[in-house]
Amino acid sequence: MIFNKDTAKKTAEVLLQVNAIKLSPKEPFTWASGWSSPIYCDNRIVLSFPLIRNYICETMAKQIEKQYGKPDVIAGVATGAIGIGMLVANYMGLPFIYVRPDAKGHGRKNQIEGFIESGQNVVVVEDLISTGKSSLNAVKALKEANINVKGMIAIFTYGFEVATENFNKEAINLQTLSNYESLLEQALDTDYISEKELQTLSEWNSDPAKWNAN
Ligand SMILES: O=P(O)(O)OC[C@H]1O[C@H](OP(=O)(O)OP(=O)(O)O)[C@H](O)[C@@H]1O
Ligand SMILES: O=C(O)c1cc(=O)[nH]c(=O)[nH]1
Structure with missing residues (x-):
């Protein structure tokens, strides 16, 4: 899913540089999927x-143009990818919309915010893929509004099989700047993690849905 090993390494390097990677094996993080995890990759920090x-x-932006051509609109998955998606749209001189997890309960009751017309082409920007559920939920909303989803790009993926299966099922192409493997390599090289932490992270990664802190 990564498009280039050098970009994957460089992206991992900058994520580590801004301390976007948080480790807490004793008090695990709860993810959107409900999984417990000793690691959390907070890509929102990049915006600062x-x-x-x-x-x-x-x-x-460069990879979007190379992989998908220039779409009509860039869509960000709320909330994590609103900021970066908007920057990408601005860089490419394109309109921007964002997709909420659900329609709002008040006001205009929109799930898709911004202006887009039926039949337009979009590329979806996401900050991070774990199971892919949030991203594909946004794709579903766009498809239901008769929007043509050309594909998706994300900063980071954990590379879980379940995400690959989910994207394949929906026939959505996913490109990511970096992944878990590149992150661990870079984190170990720069002493961001110890050998012991690497062991915990590898054990967790072998069965994340069932992992529990001891
Ligand atoms: O691939 P998944 O298993 O769906 O997990 C990844 C999602 O989790 C995070 O969002 P979160 O639900 O924490 O909300 P936020 O974007 O509003 O911070 C992240 O921004 C992704 O959208
Ligand atoms: O799956 C998630 O909720 C998740 C994991 C992670 O590392 N970072 C994040 O922002 N969300």
Whole structure:
């Protein structure tokens, strides 16, 4: 799913540089999927660092154009990818919309926010893929509104089989700047994690749905 090993390494390097990677094996994080995890990759932090967000934005924009051509609109998955998606759209000179997990219960009751017309082409921007459920939920909403989803791009994926299966099932192409393997390699090389932490992270990664902290 990563498109280039050098980009995967460089992206892992910048994520580590801004401390986006949090480890807490004793008090695990709860993920959107309900899984417990000793690691949390908080890509939202990238937005607070102009040079780093520019790197992510330019790399995503260039890859979108290469892989999918220029779409009519960029769509961000709320809330994590609203910021980076908007930067990408701006860089490419394109309109931007974002997709909520559900329709709002009040106001205009929109799930898709912004202006888009039936039949337009979009590329969906996501900050992170674990199971892919949130991203594919956004794709479903777009398809139901007769929007043509050309594909998706995300900063990071854990590379879980379940995500690959979910994307294949929906026939959605996913490109990511980096992945778990590149992150662990870079984290070990730079002493961000110890050999012991690497062992915990590898054990967790072999069966994340069932992992529990001891
Ligand atoms: O691939 P998945 O298993 O769906 O998990 C990944 C999703 O989890 C995070 O969102 P979260 O639900 O934490 O909300 P946020 O974007 O509003 O922070 C992240 O931004 C992804 O959208
Ligand atoms: O699956 C999630 O909820 C999730 C995992 C992670 O590492 N980072 C994040 O923002 N969300």
